[in-house]
Amino acid sequence: MSSIRREAGMTAPGRRSSTFTRLLRHGFIDASGAERLLESPELAPLRNDPVLLEALGATADPDLALRGLVRLLEAQPTPTERRELLDTLIAAKPLRDRLLGVLGCSAALGDHLARHAGDWRALVTYEPRDLHRGVEEFERELARADDPVALRVAYRRCLLSIAARDVCGTIDVVETAAELADLATATLRAAYRIARAAAPEDDALCRLAVIALGKCGGHELNYVSDVDVIFVGEAAEGADEARALKAATRLASRLMRICSETTVEGTIWPVDANLRPEGRNGPLVRSLSSHVAYYQRWAKTWEFQALLKARPVAGDLELGEQYIAALSPLVWQAAARENFVADVQKMRRRVVENIPASEVERELKLGPGGLRDVEFAVQLLQLVHGRTDASLRSGKTLDALQALAAGGYVGRADAAQLDDAYRFLRSMEHHIQLYRLRRTHLVPEDEADLRRLGRSLGLRSDPVAELTREWKRHTSVVRRLHEKLFYRPLLDAVAQLAPGEARLSPEAARERLVALGYADPAAALRHLEALASGVTRKAAIQRTLLPVLLGWFADSADPDAGLLNFRKVSDALGKTPWYLRLLRDEGAAAENLARVLSAGRLAPDLLLRAPEAVALLGNGDGGGLEPRGRAQLEQEILAAVGRAESAEQGVAAARGVRRRELFRTAAADIIGSYGTEAQPAEADQGALVDRVGGAVSELTAATLAGTLRAVVREGWGDTLPIRFAIIGMGRFGGHELGYGSDADVLFVHEPRDGVDEREAAEVAGRVVAEMRRLLQAPSSDPALLIDADLRPEGRNGPLVRTPASYETYYRRWAQVWESQALLRAEPVAGDEELGRRFMELIDPVRYPQGGLKDDAVREIRRLKARMETERLPRGADPKLHTKLGPGGLSDVEWTVQLMQLRHGAVEASLRTTRTREALAAARELGLVSEKDAATLDEAWVLATRVRNAVMLVRGRAGDTFPTEPRELAAVGRYLGYGPGRVGDMLDAYRRTARRARGVVESLFYGAQ
Known part of the structure; x- marks a missing residue:
């Protein structure tokens, strides 16, 4: 029970009558007051009529309806007329429902009926033709009004009939808005008639057309709203143009005053001409040629948006149609203007920013999630896509929304939700305004007003709570979908296309493809035909996407490959409902996909093996392109292994996760390097390198952990008879793996109690052999090669050793290069405690007390020089070899x-497996100058990026720049060098490497 009803109950007499109880049951709040009104002489014939109470209880506000009825009966001028009203109420249910329904919703229309006691008869008629009244019918009803006061009375009488059918549900909210617009049209015509009659000399000089804009123009008018118009004037035959325009201006001004001025009968609505060229500062009436010249030369973006709903409504309709025919092409070309989409978006934000903070949450029209959000989103989509699709050119919001859904520009589910929300919010707006017939879009705060509003919308159980819940639900839907549609990156790209490009035609496509740089336009045309031909919804969406995608592919070094890959992905996902919807709706997914598919071979190959990974390119549940952490990866992989029926199935699942995550990392790397409209290229290249190295290394560790679990489960159940640990080495241990890197490792095992060493060694060997077999088995997923050549004795030594065996070897026979290799050792999988003990074992080896002796330093330098001489591939340009070349x-x-080996025993900050971290620590310790450290870091990051680029472009690892021109250009694009700048890229690499080599000569070869 609401607080209002509780208060009413408290003030009621202690002993309540049966009438009082019935009144409460029928929804009255002031039951005592209602009981007194029912005792009035005017209602004596109805006092005991249960039908009357039921009819009153069905209204939005029974108390208001009853008070209005008593006032109406009191206002009847004679007993006979009062009796006629009472008899009609009793006998005619349609009249009873209409009249009481209006009285229960609108105090203002109740006041009108009290002043014009005979107007209730306008609600008697109940014929099929009465259900959807048009302009001509309203014109007939307004025809007798020959002055502004009479026009107001006649207007309210017509408004009364619309409101009656609205509150009774005879017409829905869309029909109500259309009838209100038709009534406004008829009223403008009547006002023009009155204005002409008052100044026949002006009428004789000119032709004047009244063009409705906004809600009136779109047949979507509110009960109380400004009526936006533009006036177009021309000289009558034989009249002087200047005199004619002055006469037309006087007529237009008189028409506006007739509608806008307040009289004893109030006002109708303001006629607002401020949307005309130059606004308030411009002439009220212009000639058609002046209008056209203005919109061609000076009009702003919002002015074309305002014309979207323009239609002739009064005056010289032939001139009005000429105006529409002249300006309509300009409206549908407006989206091609520079910054068009951004301007419309900025205008919408400015509207929200100007709402007072105290009102923004109650603002039904202008606030976030309000009606304007629906309208702006629909209008922006119309203007962008309507250039080439005439089906979208409707002035009615919901008709346009339906056309957008039918054409594939908006998802059908999204369109249905927006339609539902728009209807509900418009119904709220209508009934808020209907109460006092005041122009407002604020949801009331008073509980009685909210109760009346909720009941008027059919919410009867708990009107206030239900209304609030439904209002917030619809507002939330609108806000979400507005953000999704209105700020869709694809919109701006489509808007920037030339009008002929917005839809592909075979004739123009070949020329455009050649101009964009497609090497094989004939093949490209075949792909386009396969993707976009037909009348299916899928083809319609493709026709929207492809013109933009073609431009994005063309920004790459190999547009043909990008388009071919897109066709392959589209074919693979052709029956998947979310795929094209994702590209159309979900953030920057389409541009991300275009960049990824045209950047080289690796990412498309990974994607085509499991095309559903396209979902990662959006902003939805796929998690986006942010790399996943080790714990999350390992949890997923181990869960998959646990569900598998065999080791083969378990490792296949682990490799599937690895393939998906490699794609995620590669896609993020490409987009971070190339940049997109929504996400510019990342400035910190070191961060990109670290992200790739960390992500691939964490993924490799998780894959090894899952593979180990699968092998152990199948061979030994839950518990392995040995402890077993895997130690990452080289780039793996340093968290610096590339896309095609092998996993350098050492294997450590230790027998559990009761297991002899020979059996333990056999078990460990079987585990390693099975892991390597499963990870390298033929599959659609990339293999993971395990390289254990950094173990003691290299390829000639046992694959697996115990900690004691490692300790003995390192103490007696370890060479300096083996100590150096251990600098990057880090446990990555298996028994954590065993891994920790292994690290304690090797720390004295890799961080020797007292540093390196001179002969050890000389040996390291000798090994380095020998490696440069012997391992550099024959014919390779040393200056461009990223691994072994100088710098x-x-x-x-x-x-x-070398610095770590010398100083790591003393300086804890140097004890890291990561190259860049160790270099930063050496700089902080003063072992290398800030400038030299920056030079080395820059060279290392650049060389790593080149290697990553080569793998992304060619699909196979390489340590030097490609020689094939397209591949070399693709590497250049990855590194930030546009078309024609390959030479600049190579020069920059040589320059960076040369500077780094100078630092190495000083620090490595010259240091004592």
């Missing part, structure tokens, strides 16, 4: 590692 990865890493 390459080897130079930087060996220089840093």
Whole structure:
């Protein structure tokens, strides 16, 4: 029970009559007051009529309806007329429902009936033709009004009939808005008639057309709203143009005053001409040619949006149609204007920013999630896509929304939700205004007003709570979908296309493809035909996407490959309902996909093996492109292994996760490097490198952990008879793996109690062999190669050793290069405690007390020089070899590692497996100058990026730049060098490497 009813109950007499109880049951709040009114002489014939109480109880506000009825009966001028009203109420249910319904919703219309006691008869008629009244019918009803006061009375009488059918549900909210617009049209015509009659000399000089804009123009008018218009004037035959325009201006001004001025009967509505060219500062009436010249030269973006709903409504309709025919092409070309989409978006934000903070949450029209959000989203989509699709050119919001859904520009579910929300919010707006017939879009705060509003919308159980819940639900839906549609990145890209490009035609497509740089336009045309032909919804969406995608593919070094890959992905996902919807709706997914598919071979190959990974490119449940952490990856992989029926199935699942995550990392790397409209290229190249290295290394560790679990489960159940740990080495241990890197590892095992060493060694060997077999087995997923060549004795030594065996070897026979290799050792999978003990075992080896002796330093330098001489591939340009060339990865890493070997025992900050971290620590310790450290870091990051780029572009690893021109250009695009700048890229690499080599000569070869 509401607080209002509780208060009413408290003030009621202690002993309540049966009438009082019935009144409460029928929804009255002031039951005592209602009981007194029912005792009035005017209602004596109805006092005991249960039908009357039921009819009153069906209204939005029974108390208001009863008070209005008593006032209406009191206002009847004679007993005979009062009796006629009472008899009609008793006998005619349609009249009873209409009259009481209006009285229960609108105090203002109740006041009108009290002043014009005979107007209730306008509600008697109940014929099929009465259900949907048009302009001509309203014109007939207004025809007798020959002055502004009479026009107001006649207007309210017509409004009364619309409101009656609205509150009774005879017409829905869309029909109500259309009838209100038709009534406004008829009223403008009547006002023009009165204005002409008052100034026949002006009428003789000119032709004047009244063009409705906004809600009136779109047949979507509110009960109380400004009526936006534009006036177009021309000279009558033989009249002087200047005099004619002055006469037309006087007529237009008189028409506006007739509608807008307040009289004893109030006002109708303001006629607002401020949307005309130059606004308030411009002439009220212009000639058609003046209008056209203005919109061609000076009009702003919002002015074209305002014309979207323009239609002739009064005056010289032939001139009005000429106006529409002249300006309509300009409206549908407006989206091609520079910054058009951004301007419309900015205007919408400015409207929200100007709402007082105290009102923004109650603002039904202008606030976030309000009616304007629906209208702006629909209008923006219309203006962008309507250039080439005439089916979208409707002035009615919901008709346009339906056309957008039918054409594939908006998802059908999204369109249905927006339609539902718009209807509900418009119904709220209508009934809020209907109460006092005042122009407002604020949801009331008073509980009685909210109760009346909720009941008027059919919410009867708990009107206030139900209304609030439904209002917030619809507002939330509108806000979400407005953000999704209105700020869709694809919109701006479509708007920037030339009008002929917005839809592909075979004739124009070949020329455009050649101009965009497609090497094989004939093949490209075949792909386009396969993707976009037909009348299916899928083809319609493709026709929207492809013109934009073609431009994005063309920004790459190989547009043909991008388009081919897009066709392959589209074919693979052709029957998947979310795929094209994702590209059309979900953030920057389409542009992300275009960049990824045209950047080289690796990412498309990974994607085509499991095309559903396209979902990662959006902003939805796929998690986006942010790399997943080790714990999350391992949890997923171990769960998959646990569900598998065999080790083969378990490792296949682990490799599937690895393939998906490699794609996620590669896609993020490409987009971070190339940039998109929504996400510019990342400035910190070191961060990109670290992200790739960390993500691939964490993924490799999780894959090994899952593979180990699968092998152990199948061979030994829950418990392995040994402890077993995997130690990452090289780039793996350093969290610096590339896309095509092997996993350098050491294997450590230890027998559990009761297991002899020979059996333990056999078990460990079987585990390693099975892991390697399963990870390298033929599959659609990329293999993971395990390289254990950094173990003691290299390829000639046992694959797996115990901690004691490792300790013995390192103490007696370890060479300096093996100590250096251990600098990057880190446990990655298996028994954590065993891994920790292994690290304690090797710390004295890799961080020797007292640092390195001179002969050890000389040995390291000798090994480095020998490696540069012997391992560099024959014919390779040393200056462009990213690993072994001067200033390459080897130079930087060996220089840093030499500092770690010398000082790591004393300086804890140097004890890291990561190259860049160790270099930063050396800089902080003063072992290398800030400038030299920056030079080495820059060279290492660049060389790593080149290697990553080569793998992304070619689909296979490489340590030097490609020689094939397109591949080389693609590497250049990845590194930030546009078309024609391959030479600049190579020069920049040589320059960076040369500077780094100078630092290496000083620190590595010259240091004592």
